[in-house]
Amino acid sequence: MSNKKKSNNEIIKDIFKDYGIEYCGIAPVKFDENLKKILKKREEDGFLSGMEEKDIEKRLDATLIMEDAKSLIVAAFPYYIGEIENSNLSCYCRGYDYHIVVRGIMENICSKIKEKFTKKENLKTEIFVDNGPLVDRHLAYLSGIGFFGLNGSIITEKYGSYVFIGYIVTNLDIEKDEPINKTCLKCKKCIKNCPGNALLDNYNMNAKKCLSYITQKKGELTEIEKNVMKKNKIIFGCDICQKVCPHNKNIEYTNIEEFKNNIIKNLNIDEINQISNREFKRKYFDRAFSWRGKGIIKRNLEIMEEKD
Structure with a gap:
């Protein structure tokens, strides 16, 4: 039996697994110029919806959220429950509001993180569920949770693209993950x-x-x-x-009760x-x-x- 001490990365992912969340990764707090160019081009082309954060710099740098931010903890929360015929609502909003559900899970996780890292003075965490300035899907990609589809969605192996993305900005220094070296099938x-x-x-x-x-x-x-x-x-x-x-063929259903009931x-x-x-x-x-x-x-x- 190995006595090797677990890394911060492993400890964080174990906590998420305890709450049934299998897809968790760690991303850096600042992003490269390539994303900035993409966002600027979309703005110039008039392709933005207007619901995004207007200040591009705030979409690229988590230290503008938390000055001493060191890591971004990113997780995917599955919500697929199968097809429902003749529904006039998208499947993502048939169950309970994911903003509330995911935030609730992540609040519990943040409490566990603070318990685990009691020696870290002034440990800070800030939760975002589709309400933060950063580009959620880019974070998910950088953290190795999944890969991009041509439709801009993040695709996971087990749950396809039927996942919500939540992230935690923290001043805890955690080993970063690498993106998955994979693309979608590009079937168009x-x-x-x-x-x-x-x-x-x-x-x-x-x-x-x-x-x-x-x-x-x-x-x-x-x-x-x-x-x-x-x-x-x-x-x-x-x-x-x-x-x-x-x-998204033959993917697994969500294990999160609030999305099933x-x-x-x-x-x-x-x-x-x-x-x-x-x-x-x-x-x-x-x-x-x-x-x-x-x-x-x-x-x-x-x-x-x-x-x-």
């Missing part, structure tokens, strides 16, 4: 099947044409945007580029018309589709009811 099925023709041929995309973005966009939609939504019968999100991806398959116009904004928030506060409010959901359902 995601590009060919994208409803809004948002996906381009070089791992790039025009976020404003993405159906998921269109369903969350404020204000009036164009006739083209309405038609894309009606054709695909979806009122929030989009799964098409994931459904057609060969890397109390599933909402559909929202309907009659119910939404009968409840107030306050009632909507009270009923659906713990669902990812609720963040845009009742108005956007009502608009999208009304579009579905429109006659061609």
Whole structure:
């Protein structure tokens, strides 16, 4: 039996495994100029959705979040539960809100990390779940969790691309992981099947044409945007580029209970018309589709009811 002392990297990953999270990696706190060029080009081309952090420098440097940051702990949280026919919601928002679920798991993990590293004075951790300035998928790639698909998603071996990404900024110095030397099959099925023709041929995309973005966009939609939504019968999100991806065939289902239980398959116009904004928030506060409010959901359902 080996008495070799475990590295900080191994200790962190063991803690995540104790909570059923198999995909965890450690990324550096600053990123290279190549990502900066990519982000600037997307900005110049008008391909950003407007929901991203506007200051590019903040997307590249975790020390702008935590001055003495030393490491980024990145993890993938699977959510796939199989196909549900005739659902008008993307599979990522049928279960409980991943922002709440993932944050809850990571808060427990951060408590365990602080218990484990009690000798580290002033140990700091800050959790982000799709609400931080850094480029989540780039972190996942750098940390070795998965590899990029042409649709921009991070693909894991076990759960495909049906994973949420969370990360922890910390001043704990942890040995860094390396990216996986692998690419997707480049079959281009995601590009060919994208409803809004948002996906381009070089791992790039025009976020404003993405159906998921269109369903969350404020204000009036164009006739083209309405038609894309009606054709695909979806009122929030989009799964098409994931459904057609060969890397998502025969993947395992999530082991996270909150994503498996109390599933909402559909929202309907009659119910939404009968409840107030306050009632909507009270009923659906713990669902990812609720963040845009009742108005956007009502608009999208009304579009579905429109006659061609």
